[in-house]
Amino acid sequence: MLNSPSYMHVPDGMLSPLTSLIMFLLVLPFWYKGARGLSKRVNARNVPLIALMAAFSFIVMMFNVPLPGGTSGHAVAGALVAIILGPGVATIAISIALVIQAIFFGDGGILQIGANCFNMAVVLPYVAYGIYSLISANSSVTSVRRVIGAALGGWVGLTVAALVTAVEFGLQPLLWHAADGTPLYAPYPLNVAIPAMVIPHLLVASVIEGLVGAAVVLYLQRANPAILQLFTKQTVATGTVAPGRLRLLWIGLLALIVATPLGLLAPGTAWGEWSADELSRMGLGIVPQGMSTMQGLWGAPLADYGIPALGNTSLGYVLSAVAGVGLIVVVSWLLSRLLAGMTRSQKPAVPALQESEQK
Amino acid sequence: MNNETIFDLQDVSFAYEGKQTALEHVSLSINAGERIVVLGSNGSGKSTLLKLLDGLYFATVGVVNAYGQPLTEVAFDDDAFNFAFRRKVGLVFQDTDVQLFSPSVWEEVAFAPMQMGLGKAEVNARVDSALHALRIEKLRDRAPHRLSGGEKRRVALASVLTLQPDVWLLDEPTTGLDPRSQSWLVNFIVDQGRAGHTVITATHDLSIVDAIADRVYVFDEAHHVVAQGTPHAILSNNELLLACNLSHDHVHRHDDGNEHMHPHVHPLAHTHTHALKREA
Amino acid sequence: MSENLTASSPSAGSMQAGLPAPVAGRRRNGVIERTLAELSHAMEHSLFSEDIARKPGLLQSLDPRVKLLSMLALLIAVGLSRSLLVIAGLYVITLVLAWRSAIPVGFFIKRVWLFLPFFTGVIALPALFLTPGPALLQLPLDLVVTRTGLMTALFLLLRVSTSVSMAALLTFTTPWIDVLKALGVLRMPEAVILIFGMTYRYIYLLLNTANDMFLSRKSRVVGRTTGADQRRMMGASAGVLLGKSMRLSSEVYLAMQSRGFRGHARMPGTASFSIRARDWVAVIVVAIVTVGAIWLGQ
Numbered sequence: 001m002l003n004s005p006s007y008m009h010v011p012d013g014m015l016s017p018l019t020s021l022i023m024f025l026l027v028l029p030f031w032y033k034g035a036r037g038l039s040k041r042v043n044a045r046n047v048p049l050i051a052l053m054a055a056f057s058f059i060v061m062m063f064n065v066p067l068p069g070g071t072s073g074h075a076v077a078g079a080l081v082a083i084i085l086g087p088g089v090a091t092i093a094i095s096i097a098l099v100i101q102a103i104f105f106g107d108g109g110i111l112q113i114g115a116n117c118f119n120m121a122v123v124l125p126y127v128a129y130g131i132y133s134l135i136s137a138n139s140s141v142t143s144v145r146r147v148i149g150a151a152l153g154g155w156v157g158l159t160v161a162a163l164v165t166a167v168e169f170g171l172q173p174l175l176w177h178a179a180d181g182t183p184l185y186a187p188y189p190l191n192v193a194i195p196a197m198v199i200p201h202l203l204v205a206s207v208i209e210g211l212v213g214a215a216v217v218l219y220l221q222r223a224n225p226a227i228l229q230l231f232t233k234q235t236v237a238t239g240t241v242a243p244g245r246l247r248l249l250w251i252g253l254l255a256l257i258v259a260t261p262l263g264l265l266a267p268g269t270a271w272g273e274w275s276a277d278e279l280s281r282m283g284l285g286i287v288p289q290g291m292s293t294m295q296g297l298w299g300a301p302l303a304d305y306g307i308p309a310l311g312n313t314s315l316g317y318v319l320s321a322v323a324g325v326g327l328i329v330v331v332s333w334l335l336s337r338l339l340a341g342m343t344r345s346q347k348p349a350v351p352a353l354q355e356s357e358q359k
Numbered sequence: 360m361n362n363e364t365i366f367d368l369q370d371v372s373f374a375y376e377g378k379q380t381a382l383e384h385v386s387l388s389i390n391a392g393e394r395i396v397v398l399g400s401n402g403s404g405k406s407t408l409l410k411l412l413d414g415l416y417f418a419t420v421g422v423v424n425a426y427g428q429p430l431t432e433v434a435f436d437d438d439a440f441n442f443a444f445r446r447k448v449g450l451v452f453q454d455t456d457v458q459l460f461s462p463s464v465w466e467e468v469a470f471a472p473m474q475m476g477l478g479k480a481e482v483n484a485r486v487d488s489a490l491h492a493l494r495i496e497k498l499r500d501r502a503p504h505r506l507s508g509g510e511k512r513r514v515a516l517a518s519v520l521t522l523q524p525d526v527w528l529l530d531e532p533t534t535g536l537d538p539r540s541q542s543w544l545v546n547f548i549v550d551q552g553r554a555g556h557t558v559i560t561a562t563h564d565l566s567i568v569d570a571i572a573d574r575v576y577v578f579d580e581a582h583h584v585v586a587q588g589t590p591h592a593i594l595s596n597n598e599l600l601l602a603c604n605l606s607h608d609h610v611h612r613h614d615d616g617n618e619h620m621h622p623h624v625h626p627l628a629h630t631h632t633h634a635l636k637r638e639a
Numbered sequence: 640m641s642e643n644l645t646a647s648s649p650s651a652g653s654m655q656a657g658l659p660a661p662v663a664g665r666r667r668n669g670v671i672e673r674t675l676a677e678l679s680h681a682m683e684h685s686l687f688s689e690d691i692a693r694k695p696g697l698l699q700s701l702d703p704r705v706k707l708l709s710m711l712a713l714l715i716a717v718g719l720s721r722s723l724l725v726i727a728g729l730y731v732i733t734l735v736l737a738w739r740s741a742i743p744v745g746f747f748i749k750r751v752w753l754f755l756p757f758f759t760g761v762i763a764l765p766a767l768f769l770t771p772g773p774a775l776l777q778l779p780l781d782l783v784v785t786r787t788g789l790m791t792a793l794f795l796l797l798r799v800s801t802s803v804s805m806a807a808l809l810t811f812t813t814p815w816i817d818v819l820k821a822l823g824v825l826r827m828p829e830a831v832i833l834i835f836g837m838t839y840r841y842i843y844l845l846l847n848t849a850n851d852m853f854l855s856r857k858s859r860v861v862g863r864t865t866g867a868d869q870r871r872m873m874g875a876s877a878g879v880l881l882g883k884s885m886r887l888s889s890e891v892y893l894a895m896q897s898r899g900f901r902g903h904a905r906m907p908g909t910a911s912f913s914i915r916a917r918d919w920v921a922v923i924v925v926a927i928v929t930v931g932a933i934w935l936g937q
Contacts (some may be wrong), residue, residue, distance in 0.1 A: 011759055012806075014799025018720040035831055044902030045892050047830060048460065051837030052888040056881055059845045062677040063671045065873050066866045072670055077877075082879070096831075096838050103818065104685065105811050106803050111714050164813070180772075180787070184721060185798075187766040187791040215874020216881065224882045438690075438901070445899045456844055457890040462836035466906075473906070474899030500816065502841035521804045522898065531824045 008076070008158075008165055008205075009101070010116055012109030014186045015168060015175045023037075023168065024114025031120050034092040050089060054096040057081055061097070064209045073205055075212035078161075079154035082125030083132050083213065086231040096119035115168060119161045128157030128213070141225045150217040155210035159201050166190070166197035171210070363391040364427070364617040365526060365557055366412055371421035373407055381407040383582045385421075389559065391525075395551045396568050397561040397592065399578030400604040405561035406453060408578075409528045413450040413561065446475060449524035455511035459503040464495065464514050467503065471522045489517040493547075516547065526557040533564050545570045559563040563605060568594060579603045670869050671857045678850045682843070691811045696740035698812035706919045709925040710809045716929040717801050720936025723790070726797045729932055733804040740812050747811075751804050759799045763792040815839060820912070829904040842889070848883060852876055886910035 003313040005102050015023070060077040067073065082090040101107040110117045164320035170190030173183035188196065366389040373382040382404045389395055399405045410416045411423050414430045423430045425444065435441045449471075451457040461467040470491055472482045490496045493513045503511065512532065519527070529548070533541050550570045551558050560571055568575060568590050574592040577586040579602065586599055593599065600606045693700065698706060713729065715813065720726050737747040772787025819836055823829075856872060864872075 005923075010798045012714060012718065012760075012793055012802030017715055020718070035828055038921050039682070042902065044895075045889075047834055047900075047904070048837060048888040048891040048895065049885075051460075051834045052841055052884040052891070053895075054834070055841040056884040058842050059880065060877050062674060062849075063873050063877060064673040066670050066869045072673070080877075080881075092831075092834075096834060098841060100835070100842070102807065104688075104815070105681065106806055109799075109802055111718060111802070178721060178790075181771070182787045182790040182794070183766075184794055185640075185794070186762065187770050187788075188762075192769065193866040202771070211870055212874065212877065215870055216878045219875045219878030220881070223878060226825050227882065227885055230885075240716065259891075262736065315888075325876050410893065413897050415896060441901065442899070445897065450894075450897045452890070452894050454890065457887065457894050460837050460840060460891050461820060462840050466816070466836065470895075470900075471898035474901070476905065500814070501816070502843075503840055504847075505686075505689075518898065550761065 009108035010112040012111050016185050020111045023118050025116050027118040030091050034088050048094045053093040058097040073208045075209045078124035079128030079157045079213045082129040087125040087129040091121045091123040119165045123164050124157045124161040127160045128153035141228050142221045147214045147217050150213035151210040154213035155206045158206040158209040162197045162201035166194040169193040365389050365391050367424040371418045373419050385584050394573045395559045396572035396575045404577040404582040409530050444511040448526045449519035449522045450528040451515050451519050455515045458515040464501050465499045467524040468517045485521040493517045529560040674822050675853050688811050692814045694741040698740040702912050702914050702918045703813050703817040707821040709839045710930045716932040719933045722936040724930050725936040730801040763795045766792045781803050829906045833904040852886050
């Protein structure tokens with residue numbers, strides 16, 4: 001019931017219980033992976049670390065951060081936690097903060113814990129960390145590339161998370177509506193939900209996420225550089241394995257982005273009901289104004305690809321969403337390649353804060 | 360029994376991972392049943408010493424022996440050794456926010472016996488008796504963030520009392536206590552000593568030293584042990600205390616207008632006289 | 640001996656003292672003040688709900704495990720029901736339960752509707768106009784409220800407010816420590832429950848730290864600060880807090896080790912709970928209501 005950190009805490013009632021269940025099943029392997037090691041002695045140190053980082057993200061979500069132009073907002077800080085702890089541990093820490101928010105402060109629905117954790121504790125940290133580590137690979141701890149990586153990671157990470165959330169919303173009216181067509185949960189189709197979520201995030205919330213990450217990294221470079229090396233140390237220790245692991249991360253990420261909308265579609269099989277007839281009625285109907293502008297905004301890039309064979313324009317939106325994410329991924333990858341080529345910098349110094357606790 | 364050596368340190372040095380030194384060339388020996396005060400100013404290495412004695416940090420150079428066995432990382436990898444040692448030695452951290460990490464007082468106090476794998480009935484019995492001993496039964500369902508400084512200190516002591524340790528390691532136990540709680544704490548330490556336990560207290564609070572120590576080790580700011588002796592010998596050595604930054608010169612104006620400067624110390628309360636004062 | 644046995648901690652006191660004056664309009668250091676307001680709001684909210692949870696009342700007298708599972712069942716019923724009437728009925732039930740459980744009902748209603756996640760309002764309002772369907776009401780500016788739109792908006796608002804009310808019932812009538820233990824019913828690993836408890840405990844510590852940090856910054860900031868300054872300041876504050884969290888976590892790890900922690904968390908669990916006759920009654924009533932709501936709502 002506090003001000004929502006961003007527009008991303010999905011409340012109960014927005015998604016159908018079946019969607020909630022699927023989102024929960026999607027996040028389960030990430031929780032399992034993150035929690036599995038906790039009872040091993042080598043990882044015992046992670047128990048208080050995760051608790052403190054979860055408490056930290058909880059508090060940082062309350063920080064008001066001003067944007068140029070007079071508005072202000074909150075960060076999720078998921079990108080920051082991922083940069084410091086790595087995405088696996090960040091998933092657990094942010095999930096715990098989100099669960100406490102849901103149960104005790106009514107921020108985000110209790111049945112939507114799966115969806116909220118998937119969006120903010122899986123998609124956000126994994127994307128943000130992927131981008132950060134690509135851009136800052138092999139850079140010194142005080143390198144400006146780390147600041148850029150944190151900014152870009154936060155910005156893209158939260159935007160992709162918003163996109164995934166929008167897809168979850170956008171599928172609701174397709175899959176679940178009353179006999180007379182009344183949407184029972186989130187009411188907007190993909191062509192409204194996606195621009196409505198993604199554009200404000202691109203311009204506001206994700207900017208804040210990026211700014212907070214960059215500002216904190218900048219501060220840590222001056223005041224506490226050891227913290228920035230906590231996690232990267234492990235990749236350094238394993239030496240040449242790192243790039244391979246990163247590639248795996250990217251592949252997994254892409255698979256995830258593709259799987260999300262498809263996974264949601266599979267059990268619904270409501271495609272036929274959303275006939276072209278209905279769509280055109282919507283397009284020509286009562287509120288063509290806003291609708292068609294938004295459609296233009298989002299639908300344009302893929303308009304010519306037309307998917308008449310499937311007889312369904314909505315799938316086009318899903319595909320264009322995936323393509324949009326792909327584009328971001330490719331640009332980030334090229335950018336990081338470019339940066340990596342330009343600066344052949346030294347290996348990070350040996351960090352001095354803690355023992356590495358993971359094998 | 361009383362002459363059994365509990366801790367034996369030979370030329371021990373410790374540095375935080377390649378960085379600043381915290382202890383240098385420390386040699387000391389502590390027997391069962393002794394009450395020891397480790398006296399030193401902030402940053403002199405007292406806390407580090409207690410963590411070495413508790414097997415939380417390991418000597419960079421030299422050996423820390425406890426009960427005749429060296430405390431090393433390898434030794435603690437052995438569950439049986441770890442278990443036996445943790446049962447015998449209890450450390451109360453200076454910062455109660457570190458010591459109290461559980462969501463309620465009951466869980467905090469039960470944490471140690473639970474980790475020891477004791478049965479449900481035994482855990483309950485130990486928690487009840489510890490809460491009773493520290494007179495905090497009323498707090499059992501409280502959350503730590505709703506406790507006062509004195510209450511937190513009691514809970515911290517109770518959380519170690521359930522281990523029923525032979526050796527108490529207390530790090531600056533009077534931090535944040537009002538005078539009444541302070542005198543209560545001194546009594547608690549005295550009682551533990553009377554019960555035959557070894558009590559090692561790290562402090563810079565000169566006022567409690569005489570009551571809780573048989574022997575005092577003094578650390579200087581270069582992380583060396585510079586003196587050891589009875590409380591009386593140490594507390595009456597003002598040059599030593601001044602050199603170790605444990606007392607400061609005290610300037611005040613008397614009625615006759617003369618300015619006096621004398622070392623400000625809190626030694627044995629009843630033997631303090633102005634014999635120490637010298638003309639400015 | 641008992642000099643310290645006072646109800647509130649000094650830290651909670653300083654929190655109170657840090658309550659910012661009501662902010663009228665936008666102030667110069669609005670960012671700091673808004674952050675401070677949110678920090679104190681979180682603190683007050685939890686102190687307040689802990690107090691209600693310890694009063695005698697209908698829901699307070701039930702086993703926390705029963706309450707947790709009942710809440711989940713009813714939330715699913717709200718989610719699955721396709722009838723506005725049925726959902727409204729469930730909402731009325733939450734009000735009755737609040738009334739019987741020492742929760743001020745006016746406060747309970749206001750809390751849910753006034754603080755209804757902003758998000759929902761933003762989504763529900765345009766749905767009135769954006770959802771295609773038969774026209775119901777013609778507004779100026781060519782806006783048309785559709786019947787379908789109205790229904791959709793009502794579904795959203797009722798579902799969200801009923802769900803939020805149900806979650807609030809659990810937290811208002813159950814001390815946090817009991818909610819935590821009840822989570823054990825859901826087969827969570829003990830290490831995770833341990834982490835939950837620690838997180839909750841340290842949220843308060845960091846709340847206080849952040850509060851003090853912003854208070855001191857507020858007292859030092861005179862004159863106008865630029866957005867860039869404020870961003871740097873927020874970044875530095877978050878960085879300081881992060882450093883403190885990291886230091887604390889390594890110290891806490893030592894404190895846990897010292898008391899025998901080896902990674903195998905052993906937790907007391909739900910030993911202190913007991914299911915009584917009234918809990919069985921509650922289970923049966925909730926089962927009937929849940930099944931009934933889903934069946935009637937089709």
